[in-house]
Amino acid sequence: MNPKEYKYTQEHEWICPESGNKGKTGLTDYAQSQLGDIVFLDLPAPGTQVEQFRKIGEVESVKAVSDIFAPVSGKVSEVNQTAIDKPQLVNEDPYGAGWLVRLELSKSSELDALMDSDKYDKFVAELSEEESE
Amino acid sequence: MKLSKKTPLNKLHRDLKARMIDFAGWELPVWFTSILAEHRAVRSGAGMFDVSDMGRVWVSGRKAGSFLDKVLTKPAQQLEVGSAQLCLLCLEDGGILDDLWVYCVGADRYLIVWNAANIEQKLDWLSRWSGSDPDIIIEDTSPDTVMLAVQGPSVCQLKNLKGVSHLPRFGHTQTKIGGLSVFVSRTGYTGEDGFEIISDAANASSLWESFMEQGVQPCGLGARDSLRLEAGMMLCGQDMDTSTNPFEAGVGWLVDLEKGEFIGKSALLEIKRQGIKRKLIGFQMKGREIARSGYKIFKSSQEVGKVTSGGYAPTLGVSIGLGYVPIELATIGTDIEIMIRNKPMAAQVVNKRFYKRGA
Incomplete structure (x- = not known):
């Protein structure tokens, strides 16, 4: 369910590396299921410089507000306006239509600090176990 | 733990x-x-909720009605069997301990349904005023029962x-x-x-x-x-509590000052005579940010109050909330700001009944 070619953070963001040293980012399926119905996204404007693991925006669900962190450092090259207009896309399709921002990576080696899908699957499975205890 | x-x-x-x-x-x-x-x-x-957290307390005995008249803000003894009313449990100073439903179930037999918060404090409050009178029997049946809405x-x-x-x-x-x-x-x-x-x-x-x-x-x-x-309904412990009085919370209609002596009456008469200085208002955000409980309310760069409840209104598709502001800012149509993560976001005072059935 978590796409194989993506990389993941412990804060439940994903990045899909693209050609030209770019990457699309978003929130994971686990993140959206924990947040519940998402009703508002506060995302950085194109051109904003972001730093790995630093806060770049906020996501509001009916129940709570959460921070969004940058999976890698770089410059915001594009923001998903469709998701801003229709935040439930993050719930419905977190790895597709519900992507958040596209980054121009400044240090592609930072990707190595992220989890691959196998590791992230395990990470989430453990969290879910703790929850059901 | x-x-x-x-x-x-x-x-x-x-x-x-x-x-x-x-x-x-x-x-x-x-x-x-x-x-x-x-x-x-x-x-x-149709939807259903497990509301078993609400307290279910029976009050019975020959003096049950007169006892409830003493502790509640509306007359209980006048209730007919099969009817019910919403009223308040107030402290001596008029602060709101809880809002509750009292059901008249039979002669000298009443059921109270109140909020989950501060159950022990409320039961202590009742037994403090009932003393050890054998004609007032208070029985909390919450642990043995279930309640669905x-x-x-x-x-x-x-x-x-x-x-x-x-x-x-x-x-x-x-x-x-x-x-x-x-x-x-x-x-x-x-x-x-x-x-x-x-x-x-x-x-x-x-x-x-x-x-x-x-x-x-x-x-x-x-x-x-x-x-x-x-629906503009308040949550006790959040939108009103022991530090707020019924008139500023907009629930003066749950207080009958014409009825006989009851706990808090003299304080409430005095509060009413002096007039209120702040009021619980409804507001609507102009943008889509969500105002949450505890956020500060501003007017012209001055902090004027706090949000007590806030959230997204799914039926209306907007962000709404409740909060206290000085009485001069409580007029419908007044522009205010809600401080959301250090940014003042525009909002407007609106009617608290955001949604009305059939409207």
């Missing part, structure tokens, strides 16, 4: 894979499927509730649902038609499942909160 209390439906909620959270010391579902879906089910069809425009078409569809608003009766003995009232906290049902804890699963079989959507605390807020 204090563990959360579990309602008789706890296992069923877990089997349904509900997301559980702690609320006022109770482990309860915050949602089963999605807050928005559950909210819409109640506005358009079944709410929505189509509740009267449910097989389970057809038999009580004759009940007037706030009316109640002892009856049977699917062979199980229940106490049913036509009350609720969602702004829709609906019923609240109390039964022995042993009947909890059978009742819940029979409603599910009839297509009623299980709903959690999330929708419970968004529905009540949208």
Whole structure:
């Protein structure tokens, strides 16, 4: 369910590396299921410089507000306006239509600090176990 | 470490894979499927809530009525059997300890249904004023019973509730649902038609499942909160408490100053005479940011109050809230700002009844 070619953070963001040293980012399926119905996204404007693991925006669900962190450092090259207009896309399709921002990576080696899908699957499975205890 | 209390439906909620959270010391579902879906089910069809966290306290005995008249802000003895009223439990200084429903169930027999918060404090308060009078018997039956709220425009078409569809608003009766003995009232906290049902804890699963079989959507605390807020209903402990008085909280209509002596009456008369300085208002955000409880309210760069409840209003598609502001800013149409993460966001004072059934 978590796409194989993506990389993941412990804060439940994903990045899909693209050609030209770019990457699309978003929130994971686990993140959206924990947040519940998402009703508002506060995302950085194109051109904003972001730093790995630093806060770049906020996501509001009916129940709570959460921070969004940058999976890698770089410059915001594009923001998903469709998701801003229709935040439930993050719930419905977190790895597709519900992507958040596209980054121009400044240090592609930072990707190595992220989890691959196998590791992230395990990470989430453990969290879910703790929850059901 | 204090563990959360579990309602008789706890296992069923877990089997349904509900997301559980702690609320006022109770482990309860915050949602089963999605807050928005559950909210819409109640506005358009029928949804049900496990409200077993609400306290269910019987007051009986020869002096039960006069005792309730002494501690409550509305006359209890005038209630007819089968009727009920919402009223307040106030402290001597007029502060609000709780809002509660009192049902007249028989001669000298009343049922109180109050909020989950501060149950011990409230029971102590009652026993303090009843003393050891043998003619006033106070019995908290909450741990042995279950309480469901079944709410929505189509509740009267449910097989389970057809038999009580004759009940007037706030009316109640002892009856049977699917062979199980229940106490049913036509009350609720969602702004829709609906019923609240109390039964022995042993009947909890059978009742819940029979409603599910009839297509009623299980709903959690999330929708419970968004529905009540949208309908402009206050949550005691959040929108009003012992530090607020009924007039500034906009529940002066729950206080009958014409009736005989009751606890808080002289303080409330004085508060009314002096006039209120602040007021609980409803507001609507101009943007889509969500104002949450505790956020500060500003006017012309000055902090003027705090948000007590806030959230997304699914039926209206806007962000709304309640909060206290000085009386001169309480007029509908007044522009205010809500400080959201250090940014002042525009809002406007609007009628607290954000959503009105059939409007």
